[in-house]
Amino acid sequence: MENLTDKRKLSIMIAIMAAMLFAAINQTITSTAMPRIISILDGMDYYTWTINIYLLTSTIATVLVGKLSDMFGRKPFLLVGILLFMVGAFLTGTSDNVFQFITYRGIQGIGAGIIQSSAFTAVGDLFPPRERGKWMGLMTAVFGFSSVLGPTLGGYLIDHLDWHWLFWIFLPLGVVAFGMILALFPKAQRGASTSIDYLGSLFMTTTIVPLLLAFSWAGTEYDWGSAQILGLLAATVVSAIIFIFIETKAKNPILPLHLFKNSVVTISNLIGFLMNFGMMGAMIYLSFFVQGVLGISATYAGYVTMPMSIVMVIASALTGQMIAKKGKYKRFALIGVPIMVAGMGIMVIMHNVPMAVLSMIVFGLGLGLGMPVFSLATQNAVSHTELGAVTASTQLFRNLGGTIGIAVMGTVMSNNLTKHLKEALTSSSAADFSKLDPTVAQQMTAFANPQALMNKPLLEQTQAGLPADVQPIFVQMIDSIRDALGQTLSTVFLTGTIVLCLAFVLVFFLKELPLRSSNKAPAEAEAVDTKKLAVE
Secondary structure (H helix, E strand, O other): OOOOOHHHHHHHHHHHHHHHHHHHHHHHOOOOOHHHHHHHOOOHHHHHHHHHHHHHHHHHHHHHHHHHHHHHOOHHHHHHHHHHHHHHHHHHHOOOOHHHHHHHHHHHHHHHHHHHHHHHHHHHHHOOHHHHHHHHHHHHHHHHHHHHHHHHHHHHHHHHOOOOHHHHOOHHHHHHHHHHHHHHOOOOOOOOOOOOOHHHHHHHHHHHHHHHHHHHHEOOOEOOOOHHHHHHHHHHHHHHHHHHHHHHHOOOOOOOHHHHHOHHHHHHHHHHHHHHHHHHHHHHHHHHHHHHHOOOOHHHHHHHHHHHHHHHHHHHHHHHHHHHHHOOOHHHHHHHHHHHHHHHHHHHHOOOHHHHHHHHHHHHHHHHHHHHHHHHHHHHOOOHHHHHHHHHHHHHHHHHHHHHHHHHHHHHHHHHHHHHHHHHHHOOOOOOOOOOOHHHHHHHHOOOOHHHHOOHHHHHHHHHHOOOOOHHHHHHHHHHHHHHHHHHHHHHHHHHHHHHHHHHHHHOOOOOOOOOOOOOOHHHHHHHHHHHHHHO
């Protein structure tokens, strides 16, 4: 495919980015509206499943499709992925209850995983590593653009239209992307018939599912030491051992273990894991700080995180161009990751909106500089015949990093919040309820938890309804809780900062291989380049 004309390649890339945008915007547009949708469907008890099912199915699909696309080509999987996502989106919009909603979101997740895996790998089919950087940067920018547009658009639509339209409004874009891929994307030539690793696929699934569920539920649905979580982790370990044994014997393994003997692949995947670990802390818990500590409404809280996405879009696009021009990539990781560390370090000490915005700008700059590097490094380090498998491994580690990061940081928050909240409400400067009417005191103490801080209209309504002489005591109590939450989130952000520091240390161990100007295997391409030099 790298021998196609530049015009044909450009047309195919537009089709691929249209497919990526279709999947990404349909995910981000629901982020602000999901709580209200689930409330309408009367399914708040199953709210976490609406998120977990998408994560589970997309992660599994991403990993399984990676190797299969190496065998059968990217085009059929791109088409199937878009079709499944469209069907899932349409059906989700027809849901009458939360169980239908969860089922159809699972179908969407499968489609999204297939699109994500096939699209990034298709870039490797079209361009050699030397040219691949600029397109990887643009693909990352598509995600950034969707994270800017999606939440804002979703909030507007849920306020002005029926919620079903959030899942239907971009279906025409899916039809366009499907038609463009069908017409423009070349059909891969099938090689010799090869066996599919069904047993390896099964045990990879039984390893990933309990692992993701364990870290999704730990600290929220169940205690870390509960039988449920320990059982899921035990199932993960047993399945992983069986999976590794199967892969060592399989003729055509779904995830070739020899890839991890390549230091570039292993270190890049570990860095991706740690970067997503830290990134999720920035994305999720900054909203807690802005709404809970600073008291900003949910409507305006999104504008605080928006600068991160905008800066990331610009930085990732420019980084890709510079990598393609210079042929070097490690330097951008050495610059980008410490900038991410600095951004999260600002979060540790921030105490107002300008500092929060500054932290997002700095973090987004580091993310845009560093994130495109590691996918490119792994693809450049292996044979083109294993492009899908190695790209899938990269996305697997990133998904695991995000999931485990959310769980660990949630536990850090929960443990520290209990301590700080107790100190805030029992200190000598705490609000004194002893002289208040018991009914009024009970009404006020109902707000003695951080969740109440997220509902600014209710706080204002409650304060206005209290007697004038009681209102200062209520304000004092709320300020104490805000301080406790602020101290707790500083600890959470410090945890993320330490994790990103570990990622920065690993960058120094990343071996920089020359970016190939051909899709031939590394050794083969090197031999060709040597012959050219000899002739010259």
